[in-house]
Amino acid sequence: MTPEANKVYLIDDDTEMREATAQWLDLSGFVVQSFADAASALDHLNECVDGIVISDLRMPKMDGMALLGHLKELDGDVPVVLLTAHGDVQMAVDAMRRGAYDFIEKPFEPERLLDVVQRACDKYRLVSENRDLRRRLAEPVGLEQRLIGNSAVIRRLRDEILDVADTDASVLIQGETGTGKEVVARCLYEFGARKQGKYVAVNCGAIPENMFESELFGHERGAFTGADRRRIGRFEYAQGGVLFLDEIGSMPLSLQVKVLRALQEREVVRIGSNAPQPFDVRLICASNRDLLSACAAGKFREDLYYRINVVNLRVPSLRQRTEDILLLFDYFAVQAAAAYNRPEVSLQDADAGLLMSHDWPGNVRELKNIAERYVLSSLPQYQRLASILRQPELKDSTLQRSSLQDLMKDHERLLLEQALLRCQGDVQAVMDVLDLPRRTLNEKMTRHQLDRKKYV
Ligand SMILES: Nc1ncnc2c1ncn2[C@@H]1O[C@H](COP(=O)(O)OP(=O)(O)OP(=O)(O)O)[C@@H](O)[C@H]1O
Ligand SMILES: [Mg+2]
Structure with missing residues (x-):
């Protein structure tokens, strides 16, 4: 069941308290449904759980702890926040152990209440989106499962794809590296009228x-040295289907004029032949460079640009749709777990912050790599993401320029950290593993500001 974004169930036997809390939440934009006792709340929630639950801990008959137990059986993911009286800390800690999301001690500041409730709602929404995604992955594949994302920009892109998929209009797809241009090209083909034809x-x-x-x-055979048999070109080969010219900005100018002529005439002439061969192909092109400025710089022909750019699709960078980061991470992690036969891991709260604050120069491709490493990593889960994001090999030289010396320094630090982690801060053991004299190890740890105590 997809939750309403801000739905809150509130259970408290104290009428005054219940009404005051409900009012606070209501004024802050939450949709509140209140109950005076746990049993009637459960009657309702048995039908469907579609929001988070805030419950008083001490109530007559069924108390908050028992309610928590029932709710966890109904939906293990629903965040339950308990309201506790002063002195109930031990019970509250116990409740956290049994899966409560958080507790708030009474009397509380409204800000504290709103902060906890907002976080709980955000978390529940994400969990539910992921659950929906997993369910949809098991269903027949639609465009939503091919081009994943819930952000407004990606939903608009999916609409645009469906708008033009069935036509024969030439499409130019532009976007930064790793944003999914090739995925978009394939979707245009798979959801278009030429899907019975080839995709070249x-x-x-x-x-x-x-x-x-x-x-x-x-x-033709003998057209040039080494041409010992006739070869069909890609335009002819794609007959009846789709031709995808990726990185069209790299096409030499001399060839651009020939491609333009071919597109105008709808026919090609094989090298060494005089007979034009008609072709019937839908053209899709992609570029991660700005082709208009390439035109201005004389590197790309303007007439060709306008011919291939009948429909223009822009694929947003990950920075332009940060709300998709966690969803995509989860999707790739689930896929990787299945592909490599590893247990599924769910993202820890602290990791979400790291992912959200990363700037993703390599976009979805980079995110996919990181999710795969996360699943495959043998480090304890709480150390994984921080360690992966620090790894120097991720700072691919095409993404970020670093000197060899800096890269080696990063790498040295990483190796030292891994050894310290593995040896739990035991310096003698690290010396053995890395075969280093004590002095050298000390110097290096000082240089990299590594403190063994952190690894004990
Ligand atoms: N919205 C998406 N949903 C699912 N997977 C995606 C999405 N966008 C990208 N990917 C995946 O990310 C990776 C990179 O995508 P793709 O190769 O299409 O990028 P690109 O824009 O063509 O990059 P480049 O400019 O470097 O060629 C691929 O593995 C692709 O499957
Ligand atoms: Mg590509």
Whole structure:
């Protein structure tokens, strides 16, 4: 059941307290439903749990602790916040052990109440979104399962894809590296009218300049040295289907004019032939560079730009849709756990903060890599993410320029930290593992500001 964003069930036998609390929450935008006793709340919640629960701990008949037990059976994920009287701390701690989300000691400041309730609602919404996602993953694949995200920008992109998928209009997909341009191209194909035809992808950045023409247009036998048999080019090969020209900005200018002519005439001429071959192909292009400024710099032909850019789709960076970060992380972690046969891990609260504050220069691809490492890591869960995000190899040289010396320094620090973690701060053991004399180890630990006590 998807929860309402701010739904709160409030259970308290003290009428005055209940009404005052409900009013505070109501004024702050929460949708509150109140009950004077746990049994009637459970009668209602048995039907469906779609919000968080705040309950007084001490109540006649069924108390907050018993209610917590029933709720956890109904829905293990629902956050339950307990209101406790002064002196109930031991019971409250016990309740936390049994899965309560938090407790608030009475009398409380309204700010404290609102803060806890807001956090509980945020957490429940995320858990429920993830549950929905997992359920949908088991269903037949729709666009939502291919291009994942709940943010307004990604939902709009999905609508745009469906709007144009069925047409033959040429599409130019633009966005930073790793944002999902290739995923969008595939979706245009899979949800379009040509899905019975082929999907032919060409990475223009990976073809040597002298091979370009033959790759796209084909050649006849003997057309040039080494052409010992006829070869069909990609335009002809994609006949009836979709041709995806990835990284079109890397196409040499000399070839751009030929591609433009081919697109205008709707036919190609193989190298070494005079006979034009008509083709019927839908063209999709992608670029992570701004092609208009490439045009201005004389690196890309403007006439070709306007021909391929009949429909323009922009794929947002992860920074532009931070609300999708945790959802995507969970999705990739679930996938990785299944692929590598590892137990599923659920993200710890502290990790969420780390993920949200990272700036993701490599976008979804970087997030996917990190989620996979998270699942595969043998470190205790609370250390994993911090350790992965610190790893120097993630600072891919294409993403961030670092000198070799800096990278080695980072790496040295990482190795020392891992050894300290593994040896639980036992310096003698670290010396043995890394085969280092005590003095060298001391110097290095001082240089990297590592304190063995933190690892004990
Ligand atoms: N919205 C999304 N939902 C699910 N997976 C995604 C999404 N966006 C990207 N991915 C995954 O992230 C990775 C990178 O995506 P993709 O290769 O499409 O990026 P790109 O924009 O083409 O990058 P580049 O510019 O570097 O070629 C892929 O593994 C892809 O499956
Ligand atoms: Mg790509």
